[in-house]
Amino acid sequence: SAVISQKPSRDICQRGTSLTIQCQVDSQVTMMFWYRQQPGQSLTLIATANQGSEATYESGFVIDKFPISRPNLTFSTLTVSNMSPEDSSIYLCSVTPGDEQYFGPGTRLTVT
Amino acid sequence: DAKTTQPTSMDCAEGRAANLPCNHSTISGNEYVYWYRQIHSQGPQYIIHGLKNNETNEMASLIITEDRKSSTLILPHATLRDTAVYYCIVTRDTGGFKTIFGAGTRLFVKA
Numbered sequence: 001s002a003v004i005s006q007k008p009s010r011d012i013c014q015r016g017t018s019l020t021i022q023c024q025v026d027s028q029v030t031m032m033f034w035y036r037q038q039p040g041q042s043l044t045l046i047a048t049a050n051q052g053s054e055a056t057y058e059s060g061f062v063i064d065k066f067p068i069s070r071p072n073l074t075f076s077t078l079t080v081s082n083m084s085p086e087d088s089s090i091y092l093c094s095v096t097p098g099d100e101q102y103f104g105p106g107t108r109l110t111v112t
Numbered sequence: 113d114a115k116t117t118q119p120t121s122m123d124c125a126e127g128r129a130a131n132l133p134c135n136h137s138t139i140s141g142n143e144y145v146y147w148y149r150q151i152h153s154q155g156p157q158y159i160i161h162g163l164k165n166n167e168t169n170e171m172a173s174l175i176i177t178e179d180r181k182s183s184t185l186i187l188p189h190a191t192l193r194d195t196a197v198y199y200c201i202v203t204r205d206t207g208g209f210k211t212i213f214g215a216g217t218r219l220f221v222k223a
Contacts, residue, residue, distance in 0.1 A: 033211075042197075042214060043213040045212060094155075101156075101211050
């Protein structure tokens with residue numbers, strides 16, 4: 001199993017600013033995933049982050065907008081850059097230490 | 113990964129079994145069926161997964177048809193706390209994989 005914490009749990013930000021979301025896992029994992037969940041929608045995968053290499057982004061997501069760091073096997077950050085109201089979502093990180101995927105509690109971001 | 117089709121929503125009476133169907137007619141031989149659920153304002157939670165055989169754990173049972181083109185998640189005695197969105201996912205790998213979520217089924221358990 002894996003226990004995941006995220007900071008901040010929620011934030012309200014002004015358009016044009018950036019927010020960095022932290023994800024901490026209680027065990028070492030090779031791959032970490034970042035998802036976005038817009039209001040009333042399902043989860044959408046943003047990118048996959050391996051330690052020691054560049055993150056792999058899904059279609060529709062780019063590094064300039066969502067830079068990701070993965071400095072070690074238990075930690076990752078996702079930055080939402082130059083925010084607009086359309087970026088208002090819940091952002092979740094996730095890991096797969098075994099057969100199961102575990103998710104953090106999410107960061108609820110509101111952009112005004 | 114194969115696509116899945118689930119009903120948009122379902123109702124279930126508290127204490128009764130909740131049977132959530134999922135169609136995955138294009139599933140290939142090496143793909144697993146996974147179920148997750150998301151209770152309001154929480155991250156998704158793993159429930160169960162299987163390849164060919166039926167599976168049971170402390171949360172639920174997974175029934176996969178012989179041709180593997182569909183499956184059913186069974187919550188044997190639904191409670192109000194089981195009200196959530198349930199996601200059926202088909203994926204090639206059991207570890208280190210990325211999970212692509214569909215729309216899921218919104219299950220309402222009513223008293």
